[in-house]
Amino acid sequence: MIRVGQGFDVHQLVEGRPCIIGGVTIPYEKGLLGHSDADVLLHAIADAVLGALGLGDIGKHFPDTDEAFKDADSLKLLERVWELAKERGYKLGNVDSTIIAQKPKMAPYIPQMAEIIAKALEAEELSQVNVKATTTEKLGFAGRGEGIAAQSVVCLVKA
Numbered sequence: 001m002i003r004v005g006q007g008f009d010v011h012q013l014v015e016g017r018p019c020i021i022g023g024v025t026i027p028y029e030k031g032l033l034g035h036s037d038a039d040v041l042l043h044a045i046a047d048a049v050l051g052a053l054g055l056g057d058i059g060k061h062f063p064d065t066d067e068a069f070k071d072a073d074s075l076k077l078l079e080r081v082w083e084l085a086k087e088r089g090y091k092l093g094n095v096d097s098t099i100i101a102q103k104p105k106m107a108p109y110i111p112q113m114a115e116i117i118a119k120a121l122e123a124e125e126l127s128q129v130n131v132k133a134t135t136t137e138k139l140g141f142a143g144r145g146e147g148i149a150a151q152s153v154v155c156l157v158k159a
């Protein structure tokens with residue numbers, strides 16, 4: 001059986017926070033604000049996996065009112081979400097994601113992000129994980145550099 005899920009997330013860019021995206025700390029003058037480490041890409045992927053499983057979203061599983069998730073490492077959250085998929089007998093088909101950011105330039109960091117995601121979702125080959133980036137041509141909140149968004153589509157296959 002095949003299941004498909006999609007995820008979308010946004011975090012504000014502020015001074016004094018690290019810019020962690022796809023598990024990679026990107027050198028930049030601002031970082032993403034959140035209760036957790038605010039890794040917008042891993043959140044979108046976690047939501048896509050949860051969506052495919054019919055299990056709600058990350059806010060339901062890891063509430064932002066819970067101190068346990070203060071500054072949480074989103075890679076650990078994604079790994080916990082992936083356990084839910086495995087428990088139900090699913091393997092990764094593929095995952096495709098887009099980071100929506102005017103700055104910083106994501107391209108140099110995308111191969112490392114893809115490797116981290118592939119490991120977390122236990123991909124059999126790297127081609128199962130695709131990460132893209134786009135600006136919004138300076139339009140809207142992303143274009144003004146106020147925040148970064150990410151969206152993701154995941155296909156799970158019953159093993």
Ligand SMILES: Nc1ccn([C@@H]2O[C@H](COP(=O)(O)O)[C@@H](O)[C@H]2O)c(=O)n1
Binds near residue numbers: 103105134136137
């Ligand atoms: N934050 C970003 C945004 C984009 N890229 C790369 O640049 C290409 C062109 O972006 P456009 O928004 O002008 O289409 C895009 O395809 C990405 O490869 C990036 O690395 N980081």
Ligand SMILES: C[C@@]1(CO)OP(=O)(O)OP(=O)(O)OC[C@H]1O
Binds near residue numbers: 043
């Ligand atoms: C990840 C969680 C963890 O408390 O907090 P945030 O970093 O605020 O991220 P968000 O995308 O708003 O999702 C909610 C929470 O699950």
